[in-house]
Amino acid sequence: MNMPEPHQPPAQAGLKWLWHFAKPHRPKIILASTWTTLGKVMDVVPEILIGAVIDVIVRGQDSFMSTAFGITDRWNQLIILAILNAFAWIFESTFGYLSALSWRNLSQTIEHELRTKVYSHVQSLEVAWFEDTTSGGLLSILNDDINQLERFLDDGTASLITLFWNVVLVGAVFYLSSPLVMVLAFLPIPIIVTGSILYQKKLKPRYAKVREAVAELSSTITTNLGGITTIKAFTAEPREAARITRVSDDYRLANRDAIRFSAAFVPLIRMAILTGFSCTLVVGGWLVLNNRMEVGIYSVLVFMTQRLLWPLTRLGETLDQFQRFLASTTRINGLLQTNPTMQEGVQALPTPARGDVEFRDVTFGYADGPDIIKGISLKIPAGQTHAIVGATGSGKSTIIRLLLRFHDPRTGEISIDGHDLKTLSYSGMRGVIGYVSQDVFLFHGTVRDNIAYGKTDATAEEIEAAAKSAEAHEFILQLPNGYDTVVGERGQKLSGGQRQRISLARAILRNPAILVLDEATSAVDNETEAAIQRSLSVVTKDRTSLVIAHRLSTVRDAHKIWVLEAGKVIESGTHDELVGVGGLYAALWRVQTGSH
Numbered sequence: 001m002n003m004p005e006p007h008q009p010p011a012q013a014g015l016k017w018l019w020h021f022a023k024p025h026r027p028k029i030i031l032a033s034t035w036t037t038l039g040k041v042m043d044v045v046p047e048i049l050i051g052a053v054i055d056v057i058v059r060g061q062d063s064f065m066s067t068a069f070g071i072t073d074r075w076n077q078l079i080i081l082a083i084l085n086a087f088a089w090i091f092e093s094t095f096g097y098l099s100a101l102s103w104r105n106l107s108q109t110i111e112h113e114l115r116t117k118v119y120s121h122v123q124s125l126e127v128a129w130f131e132d133t134t135s136g137g138l139l140s141i142l143n144d145d146i147n148q149l150e151r152f153l154d155d156g157t158a159s160l161i162t163l164f165w166n167v168v169l170v171g172a173v174f175y176l177s178s179p180l181v182m183v184l185a186f187l188p189i190p191i192i193v194t195g196s197i198l199y200q201k202k203l204k205p206r207y208a209k210v211r212e213a214v215a216e217l218s219s220t221i222t223t224n225l226g227g228i229t230t231i232k233a234f235t236a237e238p239r240e241a242a243r244i245t246r247v248s249d250d251y252r253l254a255n256r257d258a259i260r261f262s263a264a265f266v267p268l269i270r271m272a273i274l275t276g277f278s279c280t281l282v283v284g285g286w287l288v289l290n291n292r293m294e295v296g297i298y299s300v301l302v303f304m305t306q307r308l309l310w311p312l313t314r315l316g317e318t319l320d321q322f323q324r325f326l327a328s329t330t331r332i333n334g335l336l337q338t339n340p341t342m343q344e345g346v347q348a349l350p351t352p353a354r355g356d357v358e359f360r361d362v363t364f365g366y367a368d369g370p371d372i373i374k375g376i377s378l379k380i381p382a383g384q385t386h387a388i389v390g391a392t393g394s395g396k397s398t399i400i401r402l403l404l405r406f407h408d409p410r411t412g413e414i415s416i417d418g419h420d421l422k423t424l425s426y427s428g429m430r431g432v433i434g435y436v437s438q439d440v441f442l443f444h445g446t447v448r449d450n451i452a453y454g455k456t457d458a459t460a461e462e463i464e465a466a467a468k469s470a471e472a473h474e475f476i477l478q479l480p481n482g483y484d485t486v487v488g489e490r491g492q493k494l495s496g497g498q499r500q501r502i503s504l505a506r507a508i509l510r511n512p513a514i515l516v517l518d519e520a521t522s523a524v525d526n527e528t529e530a531a532i533q534r535s536l537s538v539v540t541k542d543r544t545s546l547v548i549a550h551r552l553s554t555v556r557d558a559h560k561i562w563v564l565e566a567g568k569v570i571e572s573g574t575h576d577e578l579v580g581v582g583g584l585y586a587a588l589w590r591v592q593t594g595s596h
Contacts, residue, residue, distance in 0.1 A: 017333050018149070021117075022110055032102035036158050039095035040165040045088040047303040048173065053081050054299045099158060107153035115146050118335060126342045127406035128367070136219020141335055144214055145328035152325035159318045166311055170304050177297045178287065184279035185305050188272035195268060199261065199319060206258040207327040213251040220247045262319065280305040342408055347419065349428040354382040354417050355513035355544030357403065362412035364402060371410070372398055374567040380560075382417075382513075385545040387555035389585065390564035396548045397438075399564075400518050403546070404430060416514070434507030438519040440499040442491030447476055448483040450491070450502055454510040466509035469539055471531040472501035497531075504532065508539050515545045552589050561585065 022029060057074075071077050119142060167189070174182035224231065224240050231240050284301050287293035357380040364373040373395050380386045388396050401407055402414055405421045414421045421429055434454070442450045451466060452458045458466075463483065467473040475498055479485040491499045507515060517536070533554060536545075549555045556575040563571035563578065563585045571583050578585035 018329060025106060025110065028102065028106050032099060032106055033161055035095050035099035035102055036161045037165050039092055039099050040162050041169065042088050042092035042095060044169045046085055048300055049081050049085045050299060050303060052296060053078065054296045103158050104154050107150045110153060111146055111150035115142060118142060118332060121336055125338065125340050134219040136222040137215040139222060140215040140218040141331055145331050148324045148328035152321045156318050156321040163311055173304055174301065177301055178293060181280055181284050181301055184283055185276045188276040191272045192269055202261050203258060203323040206261065207323045209254045210258055211327045211331055213254040217247050217251045220244060277305050344426050345423040346425060347423045349416060349419060349424050349432060353432040353513040356382045356417050357514060357544060358415050360413045362409045362414060364398065364407065364409045372567050376569055378562050378569060380544055380546060382544050383542050384559040385540045385547065387547040387549050387558040387561045388564060389549055389552060389555065389561060394564040395567040396564055397518055400516055400548060404433065404435065432513040434510045434512035434515045436503050436507050436517045440503040442487050442499055442502060444489045446484050446486055447502060450487060451505045451509055453506055458509055462509060466505040469508045469535055470501045470505035471535045472505050501532065504535065513544060515540060515543055518548045519550055552592055
């Protein structure tokens with residue numbers, strides 16, 4: 001994907017940015033952390049109680065329970081300890097439930113808000129950015145990368161908090177019991193921490209490759225699904241299956257490289273744990289044999305050593321989640337840092353819009369390429385129908401894209417009602433334009449939803465009136481569920497002519513001051529073209545209309561026709577005037593009509 005690198009190092013981009021993003025939820029984060037902490041406290045209590053029970057069994061009336069609380073009966077001591085243990089388990093389970101509930105709900109909320117924020121930001125970027133970006137790459141960020149963040153919040157954060165308090169609480173018990181054993185039991189921790197840091201450095205570039213590989217895989221699958229009819233038409237199924245196999249294998253190999261390093265982490269931690277556990281067993285046992293430590297305390301320390309060190313085996317899994325999280329948030333943050341190069345104007349177009357359109361000495365080219373539009377000047381007075389014709393590649397559709405301000409000209413000015421497009425808000429300028437594209441896009445939904453897309457509050461009567469104006473009402477009634485028929489993804493359940501007429505109805509319903517038709521009849525049959533022409537003769541009356549046409553017969557009644565060649569206006573006038581001049585338009589007319 002064509003996105004800039006984040007301005008901060010990846011770790012900061014992940015953690016600091018996420019903490020900033022989650023600012024409204026910080027009280028919930030603190031509450032969830034509190035439940036996790038209390039759950040860890042309750043998790044340590046049973047080990048201490050086990051030591052107290054052993055102390056009762058071994059020392060009897062000299063036990064801690066007897067000397068500290070005056071309970072001399074050993075049975076009563078055991079009953080009280082059992083009750084305390086039951087409460088510890090109940091509280092641990094309660095706090096564990098509240099912790100899981102809080103973190104999971106919090107992660108789902110942040111995931112939802114982040115996805116909507118990223119999607120809204122993506123929509124603010126100009127069309128040119130989308131032309132340089134794969135849809136599959138965007139999907140991998142909106143879905144997979146944000147899901148990785150959700151997984152880390154759901155499980156990884158609680159694991160890190162638990163690990164921290166585990167070291168603090170168990171360390172306190174060790175210190176109060178035997179500073180010497182504490183030092184020996186804690187010896188593996190610096191090794192584990194150092195190993196974690198080294199593994200982070202090793203894993204970071206590997207998981208960056210994993211994110212790149214999954215983006216490529218997503219892009220390839222998305223492209224192939226969109227072009228499935230072309231694949232089938234050219235019997236390219238085996239070739240495309242091989243392509244997916246190759247890209248998927250790249251993803252598998254990238255993951256395998258990362259897994260090889262992350263999987264080796266746990267065995268190394270186990271060896272470090274063995275060292276600490278052996279120190280506790282041997283040194284603590286020696287202290288007991290020499291009457292320098294009580295058996296009950298020794299039992300607590302043995303259990304605590306396992307409680308201290310064994311959870312560190314999950315550090316590998318948590319680290320794995322953390323690296324995936326960093327790789328994903330770096331990509332998310334990089335996308336959010338991508339700013340539009342075109343700045344939206346702030347001025348509202350005065351209403352009601354008249355519909356005057358003017359291009360003044362406009363020059364334009366894509367990216368760093370050559371000029372496609374070269375010093376074009378044209379004026380469309382309000383209420384008139386003007387047409388732009390020319391050979392393929394002459395710049396006809398580019399004129400429309402500039403009028404919709406999908407791009408800005410390199411030089412010159414484009415205005416509506418005398419207002420430069422750059423000074424107008426998008427909603428103000430595009431709100432007065434009804435656009436019918438050659439490549440009709442219908443959303444997965446009903447016919448009614450698609451017609452009302454530009455005016456969601458339209459009544460059923462208004463929708464039907466627009467359909468009648470587009471000569472779509474009759475065929476809609478013949479659909480299985482009429483206006484409530486689901487058209488399928490991109491309108492695949494309808495014919496090309498039906499999709500075109502629904503698109504025209506969508507534009508008409510908006511009642512725009514300016515109607516733009518980009519070769520709206522180029523891909524339809526003669527009957528559909530005739531129907532669209534009849535409707536256009538009605539809807540373009542007294543409305544500013546700009547028609548891009550390949551078939552000259554569809555624009556012969558236009559008030560003025562602009563003839564483009566190689567990005568320049570070489571002729572303009574009415575149909576009869578241009579035929580009389582005998583230039584390029586006349587030549588095109590003779591070719592299409594077969595006249596001599």
